[in-house]
Amino acid sequence: MSIESASMYEAGPSAPLTRSDSDFLTAYTDVGTEDLTQEAVDAADAEIAANRSAAAMDVKEKSFDTQEVAAALRMAPANVRRAVREGALFSVKISPAGHHLFPKWQFPYGRALPGLNAVISALPRSYHPLKIEEFMTKESEALRGMSPVTWLAEGGNVDDVVTLADEMAWE
Template sequence: MTTVALEDVLAKVGLKVSAGQFLTLVEDAARRLSPPNPDPGHYFSADQQAALNDVGLDLSPRAGDEVDGRAKTIAAQAVLRDSALTVTDAAATLGVDTSRVRHRLAAGRLAGWKDRGGWRLPAWQFTSGGVLPGLERVLAALPGDQPALVIAAFMTTPQEDLRLAGEPATPRQWLLAGGDPTPVVELGSVLGTPV
């Protein structure tokens, strides 16, 4: 993809980043992931491998011509980071001092992660006039071991249990529409739990 084409795509989806900056984000995200061709069997004992093979899991390394499943995650991580707000941006959105934003982060009343250059706060939790209704209840229910990308995916993926006008809605859409936070809290509380 040429730089111009990449810049067109980034502009079309509303990402305010140059093609070079976006590619740097992708490169950084890729470095944080597992090695390019991991041997899945390496992570399990012989007994565990046998049990996993018995239930149909393929533990062989990825073939050279297979699409690298990490690519989608890397792109999503880059977009999450690029669209996240800084503490200064969040303070402006909320109409408060930056110290209040840091206090809310420390208290778990806003979601964020430390990055080079300071805190990053995912955009999904903000509205044009403040924070998502019910945000504090939802954040309090989310398991603390879930990464920002998993939480962002949950908040922006339609859920069958949340319906607006007969269609599955994302937790963000549900809360923006004035829906009761309870079903979002219940769904979010089991993030990362095997089904």
């Protein structure tokens, strides 16, 4: 399964607000008129761009490329790409024309994590790859204190992790 994280792609500047949008924001939120100046909007756009860039670098540093996965799993790169299409491996593209990146957490003990397709399919499609990593690597009381990665790698029931993923979709 592959996601192209739109939240990681470069984005243009914020669209200008209409007068009614501006009036609504200042009347019903804690946004003040000083927050809506062009300088403030430009600063927010710059901060968003910096955060996206940092997140993309974080994903890249925590991932393998297709060749590395092929070598680790002793398979041809074409078979790695096929595994992505079939949902057996999870990959991320941090740009529309980018190559697949495979988060390292899905390869415990040097092999692909079983049941990954069902778990990833249960998570919200809008989840950023780093949010998925957090979910997959965070210990859970529902899994006897194990993370979903450890639970699945140790032969735990996939349905237990899918249930947790479904619950995350409602948060």
